Amino acid sequence: MTLHLQMKTKGVLTLIGGFLLLFMNGSMFLWGQLNVYVTSYYRQKEDTNLDLSVGGAIFPVMMASFGLGLPLGIKLLKIFGQARISLLISATISCIMIIISSYTQRFYQFIIVYGIISGITQGSIFFVPIYLGYLYFPSNRGLVTGINSFGYALNSFLFGLIFFKLVNPNELPQISNSDGYSYFEGISVSVAQAVPQAIRSIGYIFLSVSIIATQLIMYHPDQIGEEEKRLKKNLQQQENEMKELDQIQHKLGLVDIQSNKKDSLQDQQQLQQIDLVQLSQLAFNKKVETTQLDEEIIQQKIQITNQLELQLENEFINPQVLKNFKFEEVQNSKNQQNEIFHHKKLAELIKLENPNRKQHKNSIISKVSTQEQQKYIEQKEIQNESDLQELKKRNAYIEEQLNSLGPPSIAVCFKQSQLYVSILLGFLAIGLGLIINGNYKSIAKDYKFSNESFQALEGSLGGFANGFCRPIWNLLLDKYSFKRILQILLLIEIITSLTMQFTSINKIFYAVWVFIIHITLGGVLGMWPVFCSQINGIKIGSQLYCFYWLGFTIANLFQFVIVMSLKTKIGFNNILYIYFAQALIGFILITYYKFEINWAKYYNEIPKNLQSQISLQKSQTLDNQLRLTISL
Template identity: 20%
Template sequence: MVNRKILTVLGCALTHFTIGTIYCTGNIMPYVTSYIFLKDESVTMASMTIVFYICILTYALAFQISNLIQLKYTPKKCIYAGAALYIVVVFVTAACQNRIAVIIIYGILLGAASGTAYPAALMIAISCYPERKGLVTGIVVGSFAVGAFVFNFIATAIVNPSNVKPYSRVVADGKTEKFFEKSVADNVPEMFLILASIYTVLLTIALFLVEDIDIKALNAAASNPPQPAVINQDNEKPKKTNKGTTKDSNHLKVDHDDDDADSSSEHSESHDASENSSMEEHNEPEKKAEYKRIQTFIVNENLNLSPLDAFKTRQFHQIFWCFILSGTAGLFAVASFKTIGIKYGYDDTFLTVTGSLGSILNGTMRPLWGLFFDKTNFRMVYLVILCTQICICVTFPEVSKFKPAFLIWLVILFVCSGGHFTLLAPTAVRIYSRATGSKVYTYFIIAMGLASICVYFIQVYATVKLDPSIFFYILAGLSGISLISTIFFSEIIKVD
């Protein structure tokens, strides 16, 4: 029979696999824009890119809602709420025919639905294997990225099975935009209905597999680890007198033959010595396992910080603000790889392969980031990510002229973005314990939401006014600032 913990982690991973399809927004939005263009010719492709960034922002902000639901009810009920809203939003979007409706319903509500279910599923998975939280986080969060890779192909197969190319049209402001023809655009409602039906099946299976946890009990246990019981052998065993008399709790005396007493005493002493030796041998692996659990699961086990106290720590600010700066590089690559490639003159098929390969590696490499974290610490893993991003951004303007290098460099940035998302949850738990760490994580993730908004302004304004090479040097500089701060990072919180 399959271990119940394994099934629960599988269910959590399947939940992330489904709600991770918010990353399909960049792929399906051109189809949606073309559908809206049939009734509103003032809409442009650029104006609808904001849907994805709003989706990511509300996804990050919804972690606070998720935290409240988990505390008031249970994590699984939180998944129920997020999954139900996610399915309803996709179904309703099929009826949307104007940009405002799409921005509000799909952009705001879909992100909120995903962000509500995301942390609950992750925390349930981590609770199953706390000593392997990095690996478990990598598997579950990796599924979040892989879901987008799979459903990108499904959505495209539904809307544009014949691979029809978009045509050029002059929009209201006199600029030329490319839209898909009516035969393709009219398939958008059908696409949303089919996707929503698939999501319903997948999330139903996921919820069936997931076993709920009592987060209050786990938080209490994490804050107050049980102390080993002290056995008083004098109280547990009868006391023997020199005269072969046994004294019980009621002070009754029972006389024995001296030889029997001596024989019994020798047997008892031999038995006690054997039992104590056996207990020590049995407890030794447990002691080592407990020591390893403390080292990997929580660093500041003697501290019981509230979320407000955690916000005042140097570690919180070093992570939060650094992730806003360094998160922009990977998110920019994820959002704008096609825009960059078009400027370099690369064909659409090649760029699609680049984005697809980046997405799948973004997800599949997250377990490795988690394993790396389990073996080392936050600073080591984050420094590797930052150094990699700096090298990629500094050299990209020169190597991007070559197709293989262009693909490899961008895929590496995709992988670094996955590393950012993988680090936050286990780091929060390791530094602040489960009780406070789960709450701190909901604030850490906001940093990636703010980084996403930065990506939007960079994509819409900076890439137009700045030379691409200068822009990448700026991204390298932002990661450099984070690197300097991280060099002085310590997971141990010092109390004055």
């Protein structure tokens, strides 16, 4: 028995499934906590010279791989038609790659398996539940993005604590090294040796929950690829009908050929008995349809001719005068002389396109008062003005709907400067959050906050801040503009980047600042899918989001290069001034640059689905007007 669920129920289940699925596949932001453990492990293997700054390379590599996987998810949805199938494949591969990474013997192998392959599959998962949530709740895109991305960011909060308990239950300290970093070696080498088993345990949890979560993702009839399938199905039906018609015509030809052969009368009778009744009925029906069509065409021509004659006869006649004239004609119809007289008066009533009142001052029109004529003209002007306003409203509605649909094609987007400025804005807005997320432990050591349990708790709280703030920022997006919300986030970044150095006096102060900066990180990452869909529409925006992610990837690579080259020279405090400049430029850009695009001008014709909406709206308007007239 098939279970039919309401659309709202399906939407809620999709949100729950998306939350759980992204919760299990958000290990990219977990790397800030795993780095020192994994680096320490491979230093005990064959990469003895591996340092923490090189280990940080996985973060930008994984983010770049994640961006490559983003468009793959929508393509897989289009291929399989069912999101639960495509997501099940991607999630299974992602989790298995995490498990396999625990068996690698060299750090570059770990980068390939954990960073690249798992990163690509995680990217193919990320946007699909968000996209389907948009289809189920088109008026609550902020809430949809917030719930899904909350799960993605929450991964680092929960599993950061779990990983710490698995590898370092005794809270053994890190040992300082001559390269300027600290590792788990010497008396705490057991922590590094426990890393593979901890990764495998987390991978099995990811896999089991992901399989269940994918089955909660529901099919939506308007998802990408479904319209093309419906069109192909209709085309196939038409082709089948044409084939049936060709077969009937072929059989008719066989009947004609056999009827001309005198020596095969018996075969002819057999062929005629096969389909003669059907063919005769078909020919009769076609003849009836043709006759009816001819009659309809003749009737339409008659109606058009009558309308044209009536229009020519009454084109310049004042309606009130016609009414008076018809009344007199009925009263004196018995008098032949009066009838001739009235026909003469009718001729006098014919006016020019721009009637001259002085010319007709003494004619029959003088029976109609000047006030009535003026009233008639005013009514016409009011009607014309009303029609004009209605036309403006209709055009405004069409333009609004076309803009909500987004661009007619992806190719049009690449011609707009807003796409590239948006990528730059993403690069500027996310920089501070990424460098803190990837290096908060190193900064804490520089500030002499080296307690391992404190750092683990700090990382988990940062992950929680990254996650829990996303629904809040996205709910605000449903009420306030993206511009206003991002201005607030950038102002927070400007303040925290300038004051971060003062947190070295107290670890609680430092933890609060890390928490706040992770709030800005989550806000930027959570709002960008909404920003993308607001500018480009849901369908095109889902395919373009990978290009917006490019700005985040470049920002992560940038922070990696900055830390590698400048950390030992100028220190983190001075590096943060670079991110102060980035946030300031981003604030100026979002304040003065216009990101909205009028997509309506790029449409050569109105899409069919929008035409049906306009026709429905027009019919509803006419019905309302009719009800109003009846009530009056």
